[in-house]
Amino acid sequence: SQTIHQWPATLVQPVGSPLSLECTVEGTSNPNLYWYRQAAGRGLQLLFYSVGIGQISSEVPQNLSASRPQDRQFILSSKKLLLSDSGFYLCAWGPRAGHEKLFFGSGTQLSVL
Amino acid sequence: AQKITQTQPGMFVQEKEAVTLDCTYDTSDPSYGLFWYKQPSSGEMIFLIYQGSYDQQNATEGRYSLNFQKARKSANLVISASQLGDSAMYFCAMREDSEYGNKLVFGAGTILRVKS
Numbered sequence: 122s123q124t125i126h127q128w129p130a131t132l133v134q135p136v137g138s139p140l141s142l143e144c145t146v147e148g149t150s151n152p153n154l155y156w157y158r159q160a161a162g163r164g165l166q167l168l169f170y171s172v173g174i175g176q177i178s179s180e181v182p183q184n185l186s187a188s189r190p191q192d193r194q195f196i197l198s199s200k201k202l203l204l205s206d207s208g209f210y211l212c213a214w215g216p217r218a219g220h221e222k223l224f225f226g227s228g229t230q231l232s233v234l
Numbered sequence: 235a236q237k238i239t240q241t242q243p244g245m246f247v248q249e250k251e252a253v254t255l256d257c258t259y260d261t262s263d264p265s266y267g268l269f270w271y272k273q274p275s276s277g278e279m280i281f282l283i284y285q286g287s288y289d290q291q292n293a294t295e296g297r298y299s300l301n302f303q304k305a306r307k308s309a310n311l312v313i314s315a316s317q318l319g320d321s322a323m324y325f326c327a328m329r330e331d332s333e334y335g336n337k338l339v340f341g342a343g344t345i346l347r348v349k350s
Contacts, residue, residue: 153335153336153337155337155338157340162345163342163343164325164340164341164342164343165325165327165340166340167337167338167339167340170335170337171335172335178335180337209277211277211279213279213338215336215338217335222269222281222284223279223281223338224281225278225279227277227278228277228278230277
């Protein structure tokens with residue numbers, strides 16, 4: 122069966138520090154991968170998605186970047202965090218073909234202080 | 235313009251009663267999909283139900299049903315026989331197809347509280 126791992130679960134970082142959140146998927150090949158952010162009590166905003174290694178689509182201009190160095194690995198990064206980067210970050214995967222639902226990781230609560 | 239609109243920031247329902255959570259969407263693509271997810275306080279996203287734009291029947295999954303009105307572009311979630319464990323945030327989402335792959339666009343969510 123497929124599983125998605127996301128870590129860390131919580132993170133407290135000072136303003137200006139770098140960020141690296143990692144997401145890996147097991148049990149499937151060639152998944153579409155996604156990073157979403159959720160501000161407190163709000164909806165999910167799509168940040169990045171990827172249909173293959175090295176292929177990244179950015180939805181909104183921001184202080185963050187994403188990379189996909191391996192088929193089942195998706196990394197969210199920042200060189201210098203801003204206060205506004207605080208939020209709940211969710212990684213998700215979906216099958217390449219078809220119209221299936223997305224499967225979400227357990228999320229990372231990021232607090233930038 | 236918002237593509238998914240959930241007009242109810244919060245809803246209350248009495249235990250064992252039914253509740254409808256509203257969702258309207260906007261798309262010009264004839265092929266699309268609509269999803270509902272539940273997010274309890276733990277933060278996990280739990281898939282509830284899916285409706286394809288070409289599906290003739292309204293989708294049902296146990297106590298969940300989707301009232302799909304294509305002409306009105308609405309996809310309301312109906313939860314029957316509410317339980318205390320149904321208290322959570324509920325998100326409506328729409329699948330968008332692009333040359334770069336499929337993606338889900340989410341609404342702002344509705345917080346549901348079930349009262350005993």
